[in-house]
Amino acid sequence: MREHPLILVVDDIEENIEIVRVRLEAQGYDIATATSGHAALEQVEKLCPDLILLDIMMPGMDGIEVTRRLKSDEAFRAIPIILLTAKSSIKDVVAGLDAGGDDYLTKPFEPATLVARVRSLLRIKTLYDTVQAQAAELAVLNRNLEGRVERQVQELDRLRDLRRFLAPQLADMIASKGGNAEILEHHRREIVVLFCDLRGFTSFAELAAPEEVMALLKAYHSTLGPLIHEAEGTLERFTGDGMMIFFNDPVPCPDPADRAVRLAVAMRESTQALAHDWRLRGYSIGFGIGIAQGYATLGRIGFEGRFDYAAIGTVTNVAARLCSEARDGQILVTQRIASEVEGLADAVSLGDFPLKGLSRPVPIYNIEGLKA
Numbered sequence: 001m002r003e004h005p006l007i008l009v010v011d012d013i014e015e016n017i018e019i020v021r022v023r024l025e026a027q028g029y030d031i032a033t034a035t036s037g038h039a040a041l042e043q044v045e046k047l048c049p050d051l052i053l054l055d056i057m058m059p060g061m062d063g064i065e066v067t068r069r070l071k072s073d074e075a076f077r078a079i080p081i082i083l084l085t086a087k088s089s090i091k092d093v094v095a096g097l098d099a100g101g102d103d104y105l106t107k108p109f110e111p112a113t114l115v116a117r118v119r120s121l122l123r124i125k126t127l128y129d130t131v132q133a134q135a136a137e138l139a140v141l142n143r144n145l146e147g148r149v150e151r152q153v154q155e156l157d158r159l160r161d162l163r164r165f166l167a168p169q170l171a172d173m174i175a176s177k178g179g180n181a182e183i184l185e186h187h188r189r190e191i192v193v194l195f196c197d198l199r200g201f202t203s204f205a206e207l208a209a210p211e212e213v214m215a216l217l218k219a220y221h222s223t224l225g226p227l228i229h230e231a232e233g234t235l236e237r238f239t240g241d242g243m244m245i246f247f248n249d250p251v252p253c254p255d256p257a258d259r260a261v262r263l264a265v266a267m268r269e270s271t272q273a274l275a276h277d278w279r280l281r282g283y284s285i286g287f288g289i290g291i292a293q294g295y296a297t298l299g300r301i302g303f304e305g306r307f308d309y310a311a312i313g314t315v316t317n318v319a320a321r322l323c324s325e326a327r328d329g330q331i332l333v334t335q336r337i338a339s340e341v342e343g344l345a346d347a348v349s350l351g352d353f354p355l356k357g358l359s360r361p362v363p364i365y366n367i368e369g370l371k372a
Helices: 014-025 037-047 063-071 090-099 111-165 168-180 201-207 210-230 256-280 314-325 335-340
Strands: 006-010 030-034 051-055 081-086 103-107 187-199 234-239 242-247 286-303 306-312 331-334 345-353 362-370
Touching (some): 006 014, 006 037, 014 030, 030 037, 037 051, 063 081, 063 090, 081 090, 081 111, 090 103, 187 201, 210 234, 256 331, 256 362, 286 314, 286 335, 314 331, 314 362, 335 345
Parallel strands (some): 006 051, 286 331
Antiparallel strands (some): 187 242, 234 242, 345 362
């Protein structure tokens, strides 16, 4: 609605137009005029007035036909129309209202009645315009919301894809902070490393069909993967049948040794069930684990287009060597780990073992199980 509403007065008699103009301009309204039905349609097309005062009885196209055409046009349907007619033409009023007219006045009319009717319909038109503007704003907001939702869905899809290839904790950090996340920079931190692999897998892979090898690995990874996520361990990499998981990075935790040992026991129990099925198929497959604790350098390694998040240090080598020494069902840990989990698990000393790559023997313990 304009600040000063525009009213189109349509009458084939100039004197009648002038009477209405004087009354309404005195109320602060802007006035446009037309002296025929065709001229009225042209003015509406050109000006889109806020209200129309329309004489019914006009030569050529009468007010009823003008009303019918305007109300059939979506662009002008909401413009209120007050029909003007003589007292003796009530039938024309009925026809005009049926055509879509909003109100009527019979000539001669009281100036106060004219002003009151105009004000009443302009209030309704103002409400209509307000609703339409709000509907347009809401449509824009909905489009923006749809866009934001779509972008968020795409972001979630990207995060889900990222979580398929990275540890969930690392994927979340990269998703929230991007490729420049501080955790990707090289840093030194004490971690607990768990290394595990299958006993007898190399011999099995030599003899079995490729499809059988992949089916076994799929069952193996599908079984242990949820356990790793539940323990909130960071799965650094797969090495065929081997897996390296570490704790206390990228998200620090207060009990990395406890978590690693609990995970190792759960893995052992789960793979025992798998091994039973594999034995029934003629596969002699076992499972061993090594766990060590110490400082490592962690961060992004690789080259543009292919990066990994890795832990580098003696602690990873010790865990891998312990895993290599472990027989089926053994969880071999360092003395440091055995001390850390003393209240959690039963650890039995196996003596000092020389490990490849280390200058002196290392005290080794086997985790027999968790304490009641």
